[in-house]
Amino acid sequence: MLKYALLGFLNYQTASGYDLKQLMDVSTSNFWHAKQSQIYTTLKALEKDALVVSHIEPQESRPNRRVYEITTAGQEDLKNWTAQPITEIESRKEKLLLKLFFSAQLEPEIILTELRLQKNLHQAQLEKYQTITKEVIKQFASSLDMQEDAKLWETTRRFGELYTEMYIRWLDETIENLEG
Amino acid sequence: MLKYALLGFLNYQTASGYDLKQLMDVSTSNFWHAKQSQIYTTLKALEKDALVVSHIEPQESRPNRRVYEITTAGQEDLKNWTAQPITEIESRKEKLLLKLFFSAQLEPEIILTELRLQKNLHQAQLEKYQTITKEVIKQFASSLDMQEDAKLWETTRRFGELYTEMYIRWLDETIENLEG
DNA sequence: GAATACATGTAAAATGTTACATGATTTT
DNA sequence: AAAATCATGTAACATTTTACATGTATTC
Numbered sequence: 001m002l003k004y005a006l007l008g009f010l011n012y013q014t015a016s017g018y019d020l021k022q023l024m025d026v027s028t029s030n031f032w033h034a035k036q037s038q039i040y041t042t043l044k045a046l047e048k049d050a051l052v053v054s055h056i057e058p059q060e061s062r063p064n065r066r067v068y069e070i071t072t073a074g075q076e077d078l079k080n081w082t083a084q085p086i087t088e089i090e091s092r093k094e095k096l097l098l099k100l101f102f103s104a105q106l107e108p109e110i111i112l113t114e115l116r117l118q119k120n121l122h123q124a125q126l127e128k129y130q131t132i133t134k135e136v137i138k139q140f141a142s143s144l145d146m147q148e149d150a151k152l153w154e155t156t157r158r159f160g161e162l163y164t165e166m167y168i169r170w171l172d173e174t175i176e177n178l179e180g
Numbered sequence: 181m182l183k184y185a186l187l188g189f190l191n192y193q194t195a196s197g198y199d200l201k202q203l204m205d206v207s208t209s210n211f212w213h214a215k216q217s218q219i220y221t222t223l224k225a226l227e228k229d230a231l232v233v234s235h236i237e238p239q240e241s242r243p244n245r246r247v248y249e250i251t252t253a254g255q256e257d258l259k260n261w262t263a264q265p266i267t268e269i270e271s272r273k274e275k276l277l278l279k280l281f282f283s284a285q286l287e288p289e290i291i292l293t294e295l296r297l298q299k300n301l302h303q304a305q306l307e308k309y310q311t312i313t314k315e316v317i318k319q320f321a322s323s324l325d326m327q328e329d330a331k332l333w334e335t336t337r338r339f340g341e342l343y344t345e346m347y348i349r350w351l352d353e354t355i356e357n358l359e360g
Numbered sequence: 361g362a363a364t365a366c367a368t369g370t371a372a373a374a375t376g377t378t379a380c381a382t383g384a385t386t387t388t
Numbered sequence: 389a390a391a392a393t394c395a396t397g398t399a400a401c402a403t404t405t406t407a408c409a410t411g412t413a414t415t416c
Contacts, residue, residue: 001273001275001278001375002375002376004278004279004282005278005282008278008281008282011282016395016396017395017396017397018394018395018396027281028277028278028281029271030272030277031272031273031274031277031278031281032273032274032277032278033271033273034376035376035377035378036395036396036397037376037377037378037379037397037398038375038376038377040396040397040398041397041398042375044397059394059395062384062385062394062395063382063383063384063394063395063396064395064396065394065395065396066395066396066397078282079285079286081279082279082282082283082285082286083286083290085290085293085294085297086275086276086279086294086298087297087301088301089298089301089302089305090273090274090275090276091209091213092210092211092272092343093181093211093212093213093270094211094212094270094339095181095266095270096266096270097208097210097211097212097336097339098181098184098185098188098208098211098212099184099261099262099266100332100335100336101188101207101208101211101332101333101336102184102185102188102191102258102262103262103332104326104328104329104332105259105262106259106262106263110263110265113265114265114266117265117267118266118269121267121268121269122269125269146284148284149284151357151358152280152281152283152284153281155280155350155353155354155357156277156280156281158350158353158354159274159277159350162346162349162350163272163343163346165346166342166343166345166346169342170335170338170339170342173335173338174335174338177331177335178331181403182403182404196367196368197367197368197369198366198367198368214404215404215405215406216367216368216369217369217370217404217405217406217407218403218404218405220368220369220370221369221370222403224369239366239367241412241413242366242367242412242413243366243367243368243410243411243412244367244368245366245367245368246367246368246369
């Protein structure tokens with residue numbers, strides 16, 4: 001799957017593994033993320049499959065950059081993938097809920113402290129979606145002149161916003177429930 | 181992580197790998213799931229670490245069952261884990277959003293068809309949370325006399341409900357946005 | 361007669377995380 | 389003086405998925 005995230009970005013412009021990590025962190029991290037090391041190994045695999053090609057870009061006073069470019073085969077693979085519909089619901093994993101499910105023997109105060117901490121974290125996250133992420137999308141959209149693309153990016157930002165609002169609401173409900 | 185899901189269930193009652201899969205499917209699948217094969221291999225690892233013990237239960241006209249029981253060490257490990265607070269936000273992966281993010285070159289109708297299909301799937305899921313899942317929790321709670329535990333289980337069911345409602349709302353917004 | 365439920369597992373492949381290794385430049 | 393940024397990668401480990409393998413009993 002990470003494969004397609006990388007092809008997707010490279011379909012806009014060439015980039016190094018380092019660049020791709022930065023791009024993901026400010027754009028898709030809301031619904032797709034990866035460690036730097038995994039990005040490097042996946043890029044290598046993509047080059048082996050001839051979906052991308054790379055060349056070294058020498059730099060003074062900085063380590064050399066290995067810059068990747070998508071190939072025609074890569075573009076086709078990407079397009080095939082986007083055109084293929086998903087016919088199932090994605091299943092989630094939420095460590096916090098798992099813990100909560102099995103926490104009946106715990107002191108209620110311990111649970112409540114954890115939920116309150118989560119609320120703080122999610123409130124900070126929500127602000128990020130509403131300010132930084134929104135700004136980043138605007139910047140990209142205007143600088144590259146891609147209003148149409150930005151429309152889709154905005155829908156994914158909106159998901160993050162709605163999700164986090166929902167999460168906070170659930171935390172509020174749950175906290176109230178356990179306090180009473 | 182699956183480790184703790186299994187210990188959590190075994191802390192209530194002994195069970196086979198098959199039983200545990202059934203239990204997860206009707207209770208935690210909303211926020212934690214696993215394949216049958218992974219459950220078997222994880223149980224084996226847990227027994228090696230002496231967190232569970234197993235014995236064979238012979239059956240007539242059915243394959244024998246290997247039934248697992250949690251040990252004192254297992255109970256301690258589980259309790260330690262539940263008491264340990266999570267200090268970060270869980271990061272999600274949503275294939276659909278990833279695809280959407282990179283779908284600007286696609287015909288809008290292809291995207292819309294996919295989103296409408298997702299809406300159907302999520303509506304069915306929502307009903308499930310509101311009927312079957314709710315009923316299952318009630319049944320467990322009364323049959324085992326654990327109103328306190330059921331309170332927590334109910335909060336995780338509620339999360340599934342709120343999440344799915346949010347998802348449908350986002351789909352509606354996004355569909356409208358792309359239609360216009 | 362076919363599909364599902366019951367019941368267990370192994371092996372291989374894919375995916376993802378953590379730790380290690382290096383080293384200059386810039387910011388705090 | 390310490391921490392963060394720039395920049396790349398490998399190795400080991402852990403987790404998860406998919407495929408394989410087997411066979412009876414019950415339900416549709």
